[in-house]
Amino acid sequence: xxxxxxxxxxxxxxxxxxxxxxxxxxxxxxxxxxxxxxxxxxxxxxxxxxxxxxxxxxxxxxxxxxxxxxxxxxxxxxxxxxxxxxxxxxxxxxxxxxxxxxxxxxxxxxxxxxxxxxxxxxxxxxxxxxxxxxxxxxxxxxxxxxxxxxxxxxxxxxxxxxxxxxxxxxxxxxxxxxxxxxxxxxxxxxxxxxxxxxxxxxxxxxxxxxxxx
Amino acid sequence: xxxxxxxxxxxxxxxxxxxxxxxxxxxxxxxxxxxxxxxxxxxxxxxxxxxxxxxxxxxxxxxxxxxxxxxxxxxxxxxxxxxxxxxxxxxxxxxxxxxxxxxxxxxxxxxxxxxxxxxxxxxxxxxxxxxxxxxxxxxxxxxxxxxxxxxxxxxxxxxxxxxxxxxxxxxxxxxxxxxxxxxxxxxxxxxxxxxxxxxxxxxxxxxxxxxxx
DNA sequence: TAGATTGTTAATCGATTAACAATC
DNA sequence: TAGATTGTTAATCGATTAACAATC
Numbered sequence: 054x055x056x057x058x059x060x061x062x063x064x065x066x067x068x069x070x071x072x073x074x075x076x077x078x079x080x081x082x083x084x085x086x087x088x089x090x091x092x093x094x095x096x097x098x099x100x101x102x103x104x105x106x107x108x109x110x111x112x113x114x115x116x117x118x119x120x121x122x123x124x125x126x127x128x129x130x131x132x133x134x135x136x137x138x139x140x141x142x143x144x145x146x147x148x149x150x151x152x153x154x155x156x157x158x159x160x161x162x163x164x165x166x167x168x169x170x171x172x173x174x175x176x177x178x179x180x181x182x183x184x185x186x187x188x189x190x191x192x193x194x195x196x197x198x199x200x201x202x203x204x205x206x207x208x209x210x211x212x213x214x215x216x217x218x219x220x221x222x223x224x225x226x227x228x229x230x231x232x233x234x235x236x237x238x239x240x241x242x243x244x245x246x247x248x249x250x251x252x253x254x255x256x257x258x259x260x261x262x263x264x265x266x
Numbered sequence: 267x268x269x270x271x272x273x274x275x276x277x278x279x280x281x282x283x284x285x286x287x288x289x290x291x292x293x294x295x296x297x298x299x300x301x302x303x304x305x306x307x308x309x310x311x312x313x314x315x316x317x318x319x320x321x322x323x324x325x326x327x328x329x330x331x332x333x334x335x336x337x338x339x340x341x342x343x344x345x346x347x348x349x350x351x352x353x354x355x356x357x358x359x360x361x362x363x364x365x366x367x368x369x370x371x372x373x374x375x376x377x378x379x380x381x382x383x384x385x386x387x388x389x390x391x392x393x394x395x396x397x398x399x400x401x402x403x404x405x406x407x408x409x410x411x412x413x414x415x416x417x418x419x420x421x422x423x424x425x426x427x428x429x430x431x432x433x434x435x436x437x438x439x440x441x442x443x444x445x446x447x448x449x450x451x452x453x454x455x456x457x458x459x460x461x462x463x464x465x466x467x468x469x470x471x472x473x474x475x476x477x478x479x
Numbered sequence: 480t481a482g483a484t485t486g487t488t489a490a491t492c493g494a495t496t497a498a499c500a501a502t503c
Numbered sequence: 504t505a506g507a508t509t510g511t512t513a514a515t516c517g518a519t520t521a522a523c524a525a526t527c
Binding site for chain 1: 482483484485487
Binding site: 059061062096098099102112113114115 | 517518519520521525526527
């Protein structure tokens with residue numbers, strides 16, 4: 054399996070997957086890239102290329118088999134073999150993430166959380182234990198957890214990040230609004246809500262002012 | 267003010283802003299694009315172009331004034347004149363979003379929430395009232411709220427989306443893992459956590475297998 | 480067969496990077 | 504002045520789109 058996908062194509066795959074689940078639930082067993090493209094507002098050649106990148110081949114006239122596409126996209130996205138993660142910061146956002154049941158089916162399984170607040174330590178949220186922050190280095194390195202989720206205030210995020218890196222983490226999912234400094238081999242995936250918010254307000258401003266894209 | 271910024275440049279601005287706040291707190295009054303680029307792992311020409319896109323001019327040798335950059339980026343991102351929003355779906359995620367205090371300083375002010383659950387209706391979360399879903403059309407159209415935040419399960423997201431659009435919303439911030447169908451004039455900003463998760467697992471898989479980018 | 484749809488090759492577009500002159 | 508740093512112009516790179524032949 055040495056199929057390569059561009060980063061941008063990769064980001065569209067989850068969207069296709071949702072769409073395909075929806076179509077499947079409506080009873081479709083095949084789907085054409087043309088229809089997909091139209092309904093998803095994406096260029097049809099792009100859709101065909103993206104689908105081809107998953108290793109699926111379609112048939113002229115009938116299109117692609119829905120089940121096969123779903124299987125291949127799941128495979129591509131790594132949803133079927135999930136990696137373990139720890140979450141740091143059991144505040145409002147952290148608790149929401151812990152309670153959100155969908156991560157595991159998306160390739161990431163949160164196995165424990167850490168916090169400095171004595172009140173939440175040793176409690177459980179959605180069956181995940183919250184440990185005192187001091188125990189992070191020992192637990193993470195012993196269990197070889199590959200993913201760290203940062204849901205702490207901006208001011209302490211870099212500090213937590215360093216601790217995770219020292220403990221041997223390989224990828225970080227960062228919800229704190231800061232640019233984290235990490236060694237090159239470590240992936241930081243920023244959940245960039247600030248950028249989303251900015252895009253929203255810009256859209257509104259443009260509309261108000263009658264600007265053009 | 268008719269400065270145009272590419273979408274990709276726009277997405278980097280919040281990062282620069284965080285970085286600049288950090289530098290300012292350390293006592294820096296000027297900063298060079300060269301240093302910024304190095305510390306943020308971005309190409310320095312790109313940084314200079316991005317900063318130029320905010321209308322800020324630097325001086326050879328000394329660089330840019332931190333305060334001026336901060337002012338201009340905030341202006342560009344629309345953080346200083348926030349738009350009102352309503353949130354639909356006061357579940358775990360919805361409540362976390364309601365409790366998260368940072369949106370207002372990022373240009374979006376959530377003024378109310380809606381839910382179908384009788385138990386949460388008429389309660390307050392972080393001083394925001396939760397109304398029964400039935401009242402959405404009337405309230406949103408009467409108050410001319412421009413932004414709708416969707417934090418409901420995937421199955422009902424399109425339905426909620428349609429209601430928001432009918433009520434005259436202009437932009438949607440979508441946390442549900444579905445591709446929403448909207449008229450062309452409406453912006454949908456997807457908070458694409460599934461894509462982030464996929465990127466994380468792909469990074470891990472590649473590292474394990476010794477693949478190259 | 481005729482027509483819809485795939486998949487590929489070439490053209491375009493936009494964003495990033497390289498090279499370099501201008502300037503404090 | 505010398506050197507760091509800006510800002511601009513040209514080159515490169517990657518992703519998207521257009522054109523079209525292949526095929527069910």
